[in-house]
Amino acid sequence: MMKNMRIGDRKVGAGHPPFVIAEAGINHEGSFDKALKLVDAAVIAKADCIKFQSHIAEAEMIKSKAKPGKLSSESVWDIIKRCELSEDEEKRIKKYCEKNNIMYLSTPFSREAADRLSRMDVPAFKIGSGECNNLPLIEHIAKKGKPMILSTGMNDIGSIGKTLKVIRKYKTPVMLMHCTSIYPTPYEKVRLGAIGQLMDIFGLPVGLSDHSQGIYTCLGAVSFGACVLEKHFTVSRKWPGPDISISIEPGELSELVKGAKAVWQAMGGKKEILSEEMPVINFAYASVVAIRDIKKNEKFTPDNIWVKRPGTGEIKAVSFKSLLGKKAKDNIAMDSQLKWRDTNG
Secondary structure (H helix, E strand, O other): OOOOEEEOOEEEOOOOOOEEEEEEEOOOOOOHHHHHHHHHHHHHOOOOEEEEEEOOHHHHOOOOOOOOHHHOOOOHHHHHHHHOOOHHHHHHHHHHHHHOOOEEEEEEOOHHHHHHHHHOOOOOEEEOHHHOOOHHHHHHHHOOOOOEEEEOOOOOHHHHHHHHHHHHHOOOOEEEEEEOOOOOOOHHHOOOHHHHHHHHHHOOOEEEEEOOOOOHHHHHHHHOOOOEEEEEEOOOOOOOOOOHHHOEOHHHHHHHHHHHHHHHHHOOOOOOOOHHHHHHHHHHOOEEEEOOOEOOOOEOOOOOEEEEOOOOOOOEHHHHHHHOOOEEOOOEOOOOEOOHHHEOO
Protein backbone atom coordinates (compact mmCIF):
# COMPACT_ATOMS: atom_id res chain seq x y z
CA MET A 1 0.00 0.00 0.00
CA MET A 2 1.24 3.46 -0.92
CA LYS A 3 2.35 5.45 2.09
CA ASN A 4 1.79 9.13 2.72
CA MET A 5 4.58 11.60 3.42
CA ARG A 6 4.64 14.99 5.07
CA ILE A 7 6.33 17.93 3.36
CA GLY A 8 6.36 20.82 5.78
CA ASP A 9 2.79 21.17 7.00
CA ARG A 10 1.33 19.27 4.05
CA LYS A 11 0.61 15.56 3.73
CA VAL A 12 1.08 14.14 0.25
CA GLY A 13 -0.08 10.78 -1.02
CA ALA A 14 -3.32 8.85 -1.23
CA GLY A 15 -6.33 10.74 0.05
CA HIS A 16 -4.72 14.17 -0.24
CA PRO A 17 -5.05 16.81 -3.01
CA PRO A 18 -2.13 17.07 -5.45
CA PHE A 19 0.76 19.18 -4.20
CA VAL A 20 1.76 21.60 -6.98
CA ILE A 21 5.39 22.70 -7.19
CA ALA A 22 6.16 25.72 -9.37
CA GLU A 23 9.69 25.00 -10.55
CA ALA A 24 11.39 28.37 -10.82
CA GLY A 25 14.72 26.62 -11.22
CA ILE A 26 17.19 29.06 -12.72
CA ASN A 27 14.64 31.09 -14.67
CA HIS A 28 15.71 34.09 -12.60
CA GLU A 29 19.07 34.02 -14.47
CA GLY A 30 20.87 34.95 -11.25
CA SER A 31 18.72 38.02 -10.60
CA PHE A 32 17.44 38.30 -7.03
CA ASP A 33 14.69 40.68 -8.14
CA LYS A 34 13.52 38.24 -10.80
CA ALA A 35 13.47 35.47 -8.20
CA LEU A 36 11.08 37.52 -6.08
CA LYS A 37 8.88 38.17 -9.12
CA LEU A 38 8.70 34.42 -9.65
CA VAL A 39 7.59 33.99 -6.04
CA ASP A 40 4.91 36.65 -6.48
CA ALA A 41 3.60 34.94 -9.62
CA ALA A 42 3.50 31.54 -7.95
CA VAL A 43 1.62 32.98 -4.98
CA ILE A 44 -1.00 34.60 -7.22
CA ALA A 45 -1.43 31.29 -9.08
CA LYS A 46 -1.94 29.59 -5.68
CA ALA A 47 0.80 27.01 -6.14
CA ASP A 48 1.61 25.08 -2.98
CA CYS A 49 5.35 25.50 -3.36
CA ILE A 50 7.99 27.28 -5.39
CA LYS A 51 11.26 25.49 -5.98
CA PHE A 52 14.61 26.93 -6.95
CA GLN A 53 17.98 25.33 -7.66
CA SER A 54 20.92 25.80 -5.32
CA HIS A 55 24.09 26.03 -7.42
CA ILE A 56 27.66 26.45 -6.25
CA ALA A 57 29.46 25.95 -9.55
CA GLU A 58 32.92 25.04 -8.26
CA ALA A 59 31.44 22.50 -5.85
CA GLU A 60 29.22 20.69 -8.33
CA MET A 61 31.29 20.49 -11.53
CA ILE A 62 34.64 21.07 -13.15
CA LYS A 63 34.95 23.89 -15.65
CA SER A 64 33.91 22.44 -18.96
CA LYS A 65 32.65 23.41 -22.39
CA ALA A 66 29.88 20.77 -22.22
CA LYS A 67 26.53 22.11 -23.42
CA PRO A 68 22.98 21.17 -22.30
CA GLY A 69 21.92 19.62 -25.58
CA LYS A 70 19.39 21.66 -27.53
CA LEU A 71 18.47 23.82 -24.55
CA SER A 72 21.31 26.27 -25.09
CA SER A 73 24.44 26.86 -27.14
CA GLU A 74 26.08 28.17 -23.97
CA SER A 75 28.19 25.86 -21.82
CA VAL A 76 26.63 24.39 -18.69
CA TRP A 77 29.41 25.94 -16.64
CA ASP A 78 28.67 29.43 -17.91
CA ILE A 79 24.92 28.97 -17.33
CA ILE A 80 25.37 27.69 -13.78
CA LYS A 81 27.91 30.35 -12.89
CA ARG A 82 25.62 33.11 -14.16
CA CYS A 83 22.58 31.70 -12.37
CA GLU A 84 24.14 31.23 -8.93
CA LEU A 85 22.47 32.87 -5.98
CA SER A 86 24.42 33.60 -2.83
CA GLU A 87 23.51 31.98 0.48
CA ASP A 88 22.25 35.32 1.73
CA GLU A 89 20.04 35.72 -1.35
CA GLU A 90 18.63 32.22 -0.96
CA LYS A 91 17.86 32.91 2.70
CA ARG A 92 16.08 36.12 1.80
CA ILE A 93 14.05 34.38 -0.90
CA LYS A 94 13.02 31.68 1.55
CA LYS A 95 12.01 34.32 4.09
CA TYR A 96 10.02 36.12 1.39
CA CYS A 97 8.24 32.85 0.57
CA GLU A 98 7.35 32.31 4.21
CA LYS A 99 6.03 35.86 4.46
CA ASN A 100 3.79 35.16 1.47
CA ASN A 101 2.61 31.74 2.69
CA ILE A 102 4.16 29.62 -0.03
CA MET A 103 6.56 26.76 0.68
CA TYR A 104 10.18 27.20 -0.42
CA LEU A 105 12.18 24.26 -1.72
CA SER A 106 15.44 24.04 -3.62
CA THR A 107 17.44 21.35 -5.37
CA PRO A 108 21.06 20.95 -4.23
CA PHE A 109 23.65 19.82 -6.76
CA SER A 110 26.56 19.44 -4.36
CA ARG A 111 27.39 18.64 -0.74
CA GLU A 112 28.01 22.30 -0.13
CA ALA A 113 24.61 23.28 -1.54
CA ALA A 114 22.90 20.58 0.53
CA ASP A 115 24.65 21.86 3.65
CA ARG A 116 23.58 25.40 2.82
CA LEU A 117 19.95 24.32 2.47
CA SER A 118 20.23 22.37 5.71
CA ARG A 119 21.42 25.51 7.49
CA MET A 120 18.40 27.26 6.00
CA ASP A 121 16.16 24.57 7.51
CA VAL A 122 14.31 23.71 4.31
CA PRO A 123 11.35 21.35 4.94
CA ALA A 124 12.56 18.80 2.38
CA PHE A 125 15.21 18.13 -0.23
CA LYS A 126 14.21 17.88 -3.89
CA ILE A 127 16.66 15.64 -5.73
CA GLY A 128 17.01 16.18 -9.46
CA SER A 129 17.05 13.29 -11.92
CA GLY A 130 20.74 13.81 -12.62
CA GLU A 131 21.49 13.12 -8.95
CA CYS A 132 19.14 10.13 -8.62
CA ASN A 133 22.00 7.66 -8.92
CA ASN A 134 24.64 9.96 -7.40
CA LEU A 135 24.87 7.71 -4.37
CA PRO A 136 27.55 9.68 -2.48
CA LEU A 137 25.45 12.85 -2.63
CA ILE A 138 22.24 10.90 -1.94
CA GLU A 139 23.78 9.42 1.20
CA HIS A 140 25.09 12.80 2.35
CA ILE A 141 21.58 14.26 2.08
CA ALA A 142 19.78 11.20 3.48
CA LYS A 143 21.84 11.43 6.66
CA LYS A 144 20.20 14.76 7.39
CA GLY A 145 16.88 12.98 7.93
CA LYS A 146 14.71 15.49 6.09
CA PRO A 147 12.11 14.23 3.60
CA MET A 148 13.45 13.64 0.10
CA ILE A 149 11.57 14.09 -3.18
CA LEU A 150 13.46 11.99 -5.70
CA SER A 151 13.12 12.59 -9.44
CA THR A 152 13.84 9.50 -11.52
CA GLY A 153 14.46 10.67 -15.09
CA MET A 154 17.31 8.84 -16.86
CA ASN A 155 17.02 5.98 -14.34
CA ASP A 156 15.42 2.55 -14.44
CA ILE A 157 13.85 0.37 -11.76
CA GLY A 158 17.19 -1.18 -10.83
CA SER A 159 19.04 2.08 -10.28
CA ILE A 160 16.09 3.60 -8.41
CA GLY A 161 16.08 0.57 -6.12
CA LYS A 162 19.78 1.04 -5.31
CA THR A 163 19.20 4.68 -4.45
CA LEU A 164 16.24 3.88 -2.22
CA LYS A 165 18.31 1.27 -0.41
CA VAL A 166 20.77 4.01 0.58
CA ILE A 167 18.01 6.38 1.68
CA ARG A 168 16.13 3.73 3.65
CA LYS A 169 19.30 2.87 5.56
CA TYR A 170 18.81 6.18 7.37
CA LYS A 171 15.01 5.79 7.68
CA THR A 172 14.64 9.06 5.78
CA PRO A 173 11.13 9.74 4.42
CA VAL A 174 11.15 9.62 0.62
CA MET A 175 8.83 9.82 -2.35
CA LEU A 176 9.45 9.40 -6.07
CA MET A 177 8.82 11.65 -9.05
CA HIS A 178 8.37 10.01 -12.42
CA CYS A 179 10.22 12.10 -14.97
CA THR A 180 11.37 11.97 -18.58
CA SER A 181 14.54 13.95 -19.17
CA ILE A 182 13.79 15.10 -22.71
CA TYR A 183 13.34 18.85 -23.19
CA PRO A 184 10.57 19.25 -24.22
CA THR A 185 9.17 15.75 -23.71
CA PRO A 186 6.97 14.51 -26.57
CA TYR A 187 3.60 13.40 -25.21
CA GLU A 188 4.20 9.81 -26.32
CA LYS A 189 7.38 9.73 -24.22
CA VAL A 190 5.79 10.96 -20.97
CA ARG A 191 4.64 7.41 -20.00
CA LEU A 192 2.10 8.15 -17.29
CA GLY A 193 1.76 4.41 -16.76
CA ALA A 194 5.11 4.47 -14.98
CA ILE A 195 3.45 6.28 -12.05
CA GLY A 196 1.45 3.20 -11.10
CA GLN A 197 4.43 0.95 -11.80
CA LEU A 198 6.60 2.87 -9.36
CA MET A 199 3.87 2.85 -6.71
CA ASP A 200 3.36 -0.90 -7.09
CA ILE A 201 7.07 -1.77 -6.96
CA PHE A 202 8.24 0.57 -4.22
CA GLY A 203 5.08 1.27 -2.21
CA LEU A 204 5.86 5.00 -2.08
CA PRO A 205 3.98 8.17 -3.02
CA VAL A 206 4.74 9.06 -6.63
CA GLY A 207 4.42 12.38 -8.42
CA LEU A 208 5.24 13.73 -11.87
CA SER A 209 8.04 16.10 -12.77
CA ASP A 210 6.91 17.09 -16.24
CA HIS A 211 8.84 18.59 -19.15
CA SER A 212 6.17 18.33 -21.85
CA GLN A 213 4.48 21.37 -23.35
CA GLY A 214 1.48 22.77 -21.50
CA ILE A 215 -0.35 21.30 -18.52
CA TYR A 216 -2.22 18.41 -20.13
CA THR A 217 -0.01 15.57 -18.95
CA CYS A 218 0.07 16.92 -15.39
CA LEU A 219 -3.71 16.86 -15.26
CA GLY A 220 -3.73 13.34 -16.68
CA ALA A 221 -1.14 12.27 -14.12
CA VAL A 222 -3.54 13.03 -11.28
CA SER A 223 -5.90 10.33 -12.52
CA PHE A 224 -2.95 7.91 -12.49
CA GLY A 225 -2.38 8.66 -8.80
CA ALA A 226 0.31 11.37 -8.99
CA CYS A 227 0.29 13.17 -5.64
CA VAL A 228 2.85 15.87 -6.52
CA LEU A 229 3.08 17.84 -9.75
CA GLU A 230 6.21 19.77 -10.64
CA LYS A 231 6.35 22.07 -13.64
CA HIS A 232 8.92 24.62 -14.81
CA PHE A 233 7.40 28.06 -14.83
CA THR A 234 8.32 31.65 -15.62
CA VAL A 235 6.76 35.07 -15.30
CA SER A 236 7.07 35.41 -19.08
CA ARG A 237 8.41 33.27 -21.89
CA LYS A 238 9.96 36.46 -23.22
CA TRP A 239 12.53 36.17 -20.44
CA PRO A 240 15.89 34.71 -21.48
CA GLY A 241 17.12 31.37 -20.16
CA PRO A 242 17.66 27.74 -21.19
CA ASP A 243 14.54 26.44 -19.41
CA ILE A 244 12.15 29.14 -20.58
CA SER A 245 10.94 27.20 -23.64
CA ILE A 246 9.62 24.35 -21.45
CA SER A 247 8.17 26.66 -18.80
CA ILE A 248 4.53 27.56 -18.29
CA GLU A 249 3.41 31.10 -17.55
CA PRO A 250 1.37 32.26 -14.51
CA GLY A 251 -2.01 31.82 -16.19
CA GLU A 252 -1.18 28.24 -17.07
CA LEU A 253 0.12 27.60 -13.56
CA SER A 254 -3.15 28.89 -12.14
CA GLU A 255 -5.10 26.56 -14.43
CA LEU A 256 -2.85 23.67 -13.40
CA VAL A 257 -3.58 24.29 -9.73
CA LYS A 258 -7.33 24.48 -10.30
CA GLY A 259 -7.41 21.62 -12.80
CA ALA A 260 -5.37 19.25 -10.66
CA LYS A 261 -7.72 19.76 -7.73
CA ALA A 262 -10.76 19.29 -9.98
CA VAL A 263 -9.44 16.01 -11.41
CA TRP A 264 -8.53 14.77 -7.93
CA GLN A 265 -12.00 15.56 -6.63
CA ALA A 266 -13.52 13.71 -9.59
CA MET A 267 -11.61 10.49 -8.95
CA GLY A 268 -12.89 7.41 -7.16
CA GLY A 269 -16.47 6.44 -6.49
CA LYS A 270 -18.64 3.74 -8.06
CA LYS A 271 -21.54 3.62 -10.46
CA GLU A 272 -24.78 4.18 -8.56
CA ILE A 273 -27.69 6.63 -8.51
CA LEU A 274 -26.94 9.59 -6.27
CA SER A 275 -29.56 11.27 -4.15
CA GLU A 276 -28.44 14.55 -5.67
CA GLU A 277 -29.56 13.25 -9.08
CA MET A 278 -33.23 13.01 -8.04
CA PRO A 279 -34.22 16.51 -9.20
CA VAL A 280 -32.91 15.64 -12.66
CA ILE A 281 -34.52 12.18 -12.57
CA ASN A 282 -37.87 13.81 -11.88
CA PHE A 283 -37.83 15.65 -15.21
CA ALA A 284 -35.46 13.55 -17.32
CA TYR A 285 -36.96 10.09 -16.79
CA ALA A 286 -40.12 9.08 -18.66
CA SER A 287 -43.29 7.73 -17.04
CA VAL A 288 -46.05 5.60 -18.55
CA VAL A 289 -48.98 7.81 -19.58
CA ALA A 290 -52.31 7.44 -21.36
CA ILE A 291 -52.00 8.90 -24.86
CA ARG A 292 -55.77 8.94 -25.30
CA ASP A 293 -58.82 8.41 -23.11
CA ILE A 294 -58.96 4.77 -21.96
CA LYS A 295 -62.19 3.04 -20.98
CA LYS A 296 -62.67 0.65 -18.07
CA ASN A 297 -61.60 -2.95 -18.96
CA GLU A 298 -59.80 -1.74 -22.12
CA LYS A 299 -56.49 -3.52 -22.72
CA PHE A 300 -53.33 -1.51 -22.54
CA THR A 301 -51.53 -1.38 -25.90
CA PRO A 302 -48.94 0.91 -27.52
CA ASP A 303 -51.92 2.66 -29.13
CA ASN A 304 -53.35 3.91 -25.82
CA ILE A 305 -50.32 4.13 -23.51
CA TRP A 306 -46.77 5.30 -24.10
CA VAL A 307 -43.84 6.85 -22.22
CA LYS A 308 -43.42 10.59 -21.73
CA ARG A 309 -41.61 12.94 -19.42
CA PRO A 310 -41.52 13.95 -16.58
CA GLY A 311 -40.37 11.02 -14.50
CA THR A 312 -42.66 11.87 -11.59
CA GLY A 313 -45.12 9.10 -12.43
CA GLU A 314 -45.39 5.93 -10.37
CA ILE A 315 -44.68 3.64 -13.32
CA LYS A 316 -41.40 4.42 -15.09
CA ALA A 317 -40.65 3.69 -18.74
CA VAL A 318 -38.61 0.63 -17.81
CA SER A 319 -41.87 -1.11 -16.74
CA PHE A 320 -43.83 -0.20 -19.89
CA LYS A 321 -43.94 -3.69 -21.40
CA SER A 322 -45.22 -5.25 -18.17
CA LEU A 323 -48.49 -3.30 -18.63
CA LEU A 324 -49.20 -4.43 -22.18
CA GLY A 325 -52.18 -6.80 -22.37
CA LYS A 326 -53.45 -5.89 -18.94
CA LYS A 327 -56.79 -4.10 -18.52
CA ALA A 328 -57.73 -0.72 -17.13
CA LYS A 329 -59.49 -0.96 -13.78
CA ASP A 330 -61.36 2.32 -14.37
CA ASN A 331 -61.62 5.01 -16.99
CA ILE A 332 -58.31 6.84 -17.48
CA ALA A 333 -58.11 10.33 -18.94
CA MET A 334 -55.64 11.22 -21.69
CA ASP A 335 -52.20 12.43 -20.42
CA SER A 336 -52.71 10.82 -17.01
CA GLN A 337 -49.62 9.18 -15.52
CA LEU A 338 -50.55 5.55 -14.83
CA LYS A 339 -50.41 4.02 -11.38
CA TRP A 340 -50.20 0.35 -10.53
CA ARG A 341 -53.71 0.47 -9.09
CA ASP A 342 -55.04 1.47 -12.52
CA THR A 343 -54.67 -2.11 -13.79
CA ASN A 344 -56.70 -5.22 -12.98
CA GLY A 345 -53.97 -7.71 -13.45
